[in-house]
Amino acid sequence: MNTTVTVALAAGAVVVLVAAVALRLADRLGLPSLLLYLALGVVIGESGLGVQFEDYRLTHTLAYAALVVILAEGGLTTRWGDVRRAIGPGVALSTVGVVVSVVVTGAVGVLVLGYDWGFALLVAAVISSTDAAAVFATLRRLPLPRRLAASLEAESGLNDAPVILLVTVLAESLTGESTQPWWLIGLVVAVELAGGAVIGVGVGFGGAALLRRVALPVAGFYPLATLALCILAYSSASLAHTSGFVAVYLCGLVLGNAALPHRAASIGFAEGMASLAQIGLFVLLGLLVSPGRLADAVGPALVIGGALLLIARPLSVVASLVWFRFPWAHQVFISWAGLRGAVPIVAAIIPLNAQVPGATTVFDTVFVLVVVFTIVQGWSLPWLAQRLRIATPVTPRDVQVEAAPLEELDAELMQLTVPEGSRLHGVYLPELRLPEDAAVVLIVRDGRSFVPGPTTRLMRGDQALLVSARGSRAEAERRLRAVSRAGRLATWRGESGAASGTD
Known part of the structure; x- marks a missing residue:
């Protein structure tokens, strides 16, 4: 048993390291990394190194766990200011x-391929969901208008739930396990x-309030607690017979935009866990496929x-966005960017578990479709x-502030870095007009630390430590964001420093 565990750990470590190198290669080639992870799974599998793996139930369980982590990371790393104006389009795209x-x-499946309507709708439902991991990884490297990118991200975070529910219902209807009328099924899904x-x-708001008030003994617990809250949201919703995927994404969205201790570290931890989940998920799916059947x-x-x-996605985009005044160029891009x-x-594993006739054909068809169209798109x-x-290259002007509680002093320690393009560059410290009980206590510039004085100016690339009374932290953050965006006269220019973005 010990030898088996050791070999398994060694194999897992090698897979993760190879996947990390593959990620670097994917970035250079401009490809989503999921393709290389899938290829790695195929190489390890029956047609490569000969590993036999056909456990669909285990794959289904592990895949759901991976999706929970990926959706949590998607919510945690999405700015509410970006998604606020895109929530309507995102909901419309993920439903209508x-x-x-x-x-x-x-x-098309009925008319061209001769499928019966039940099977054709099942295949169509399986491929109707855009993928959160692919969308987040691809779009965040492109300089796109915020509303456009946020709409696609919101769609990918929200459409998993209705699609999984729809595929499950269709699979049950094809096996005779469900005989409910469609109007009742639609009501249940809603x-x-x-x-x-x-x-x-x-859970998001409750968890944020808890983390702000409880000083954990080890800073590393905050990232664990943040991700645990997202998983708790999924589990609670699932146990209540509601949508766990919607719950975990929205919980992550709330927590990612809350003023939490060690927020940057928590988001970085979630990104690392999501990357690990993606690697495991795609390698597992690559193991599951039988290359001999794909032709x-x-x-x-x-x-x-x-x-x-070319047909369904453009029509669905037009039907969803007709009320939201999206420019035609944006609609064309959204139509093509449904990764x-x-x-x-x-989702294709669900018919396999339900033993739907032709389920293997669904899985193989979807696998080939994902690979081919991921390359093209x-x-x-x-x-x-x-x-x-x-494409609208944007020079970042906002600052990211990470805070840690100083429990015995009833104070907060904050860290910020002055980004390129920030109007904090050249501002004297008194011009920040921080609250009276907040101050910059240390600056690191070009690797050298010094205690600032009244005549010290902030410079781009500076890292600064600030201390404030706990009650003044939010006001200090708002002032720093306002000056970063609009300069020392931010108030006169109407900039409040609210944690929100614009189109």
């Missing part, structure tokens, strides 16, 4: 857009989504994928953004 996409793609949203937001799936995958990309990844492949998105003239 999903319905339109499923119906149109299913119709209630589950709403319930998950309420639980996720509630027969290429034709159906190209037909279904082409219908989705697929792990979520459709995970991943490489073409930067080019398309330039052709549509929507």
Whole structure:
């Protein structure tokens, strides 16, 4: 047993290290890293090193766990100021857009491939969800308008839940396990989504209040506690028979935008865990596939994928965004940027577990579709953004403040770095007009530390430590953000320093 565990640990460590090198290679090639992780799983599997793995139930369980971590990280790293104006489009794309996409793609499956309606709708539902990991990883490298990028991120974070529910219902109907009328099923799905949203937001606000008031003995507990709260939101929602995926994303969104102790460290920890979850998930899915069967799936995958990309996705975007006054160029980009990844492949495991006739065909078709269209879309998105003239390089002016509680002093220790383009550059410390019980106590510049005086100016690249009374921390942060965005006359220019973004 000990030898088995040791070998398993060694194999896992090697896989993670190889995946880390693959991530570097993916960045250079401009490809989503998921393709290289999938390839790594295929190499390890039955047609490569010969590892036999066909445990769909275990894969289903581990995949759900990985998706929970990935969605938590997506919420934690999304700024509420960016997503606030995009929540309407995001919800529309993840509901109305999903319905339109499923119906149109299913119709193509019936008319072109000769599928019956139940099976065609199942295949269409499986591929209708955009993938949070692929969207976050790809779009955050592109200089896009905030509202556009936030709409796509909100869609990818919110559409997993309705799609998983829809695939489950369709799989049960094909096996005769569900005989409920469609209107009742739609009502149940709506209630589950709403319930998950309420639980996720509630756990997020409650957890944020708890972490602000409890001084944990070790700073490293804060990142663990933050991620644990997101997982608690998922578990609570699932146990309440509501949508756990909606709950975990919204809980992460609330926590990621709250003034938490060691917030930057918590987000960095979540990013690392999400990367680990992505590696494990995609390698596992690569292990599960049988390359010998994929040749027969290429034709159906190209037909279904082409219908989705060129017909169903554009129609779903138009139907979803008609009320939100998106420019046509933005709608074209959103239509092309509906990236697929792990979520459709995970959804394809549901029919396998339910023993739906033809489920293997669904899985193979979806696997080929994800690989082919990830390559096509991943490489073409930067080019398309330039052709549509929507690439908008933005020089960061906002500052990120990380705080740690000084419990015995009833104070807060804050750390900030002056970013490139920030109007904090050249500002004298008295011009910050911080609260009376807040002060800059140390500056690190070019690797040298010094205690600042009244005539000290902040410079780009400076790292500064500030101490404030606990009650003044929020005001000090607002003032720092305001000056960073609008300069020393920020108040006169109407800049309040609120933690929000603009289009």
